[in-house]
Ligand SMILES: [Fe+2]
């Protein structure tokens with residue numbers, strides 16, 4: 649279902665831009681982490697990059713045939729630094745989404761009765777909370793010169809829900825089945 653209101657459409661375009669950039673940024677930072685000898689942090693970046701791809705796709709789909717330019721709010725845009733700093737950049741971006749961007753976008757979509765956009769923003773908000781937490785844990789390890797302790801990262805391909813080591817039987821956010829989760 650396509651979006652009807654201009655304000656919600658603006659927010660979808662903005663969020664689409666932000667998620668697209670986060671996707672690329674995390675893939676870049678994954679290669680940096682691997683080069684620095686933190687392969688698990690690299691996989692964490694790759695897995696979460698996929699979650700941001702899922703969010704961008706959801707927002708894009710909700711825009712339907714809408715045509716327009718995007719003003720992007722991202723919280724963290726560029727930065728080619730060491731992994732410990734890149735992780736802080738990632739945390740800043742995720743916290744911006746959790747504390748400012750998605751709550752405002754979600755409330756606007758709710759006010760404008762845009763159910764599809766609401767769902768898309770809700771999915772992203774729930775995942776970004778987890779991302780901020782995981783990147784913080786990764787940063788603590790890297791600060792001590794150690795790689796992150798984990799077996800794998802699992803991402804729900806419907807909502808971007810992110811979990812370490814084992815996928816749940818059902819996604820707690822969207823209800824997708826365990827077999828659908830993508831492993832990194
Ligand atoms: Fe995220």
Ligand SMILES: [Fe+2]
Pocket residue numbers: 804805806807808809819820821822823824
């Ligand atoms: Fe999900």
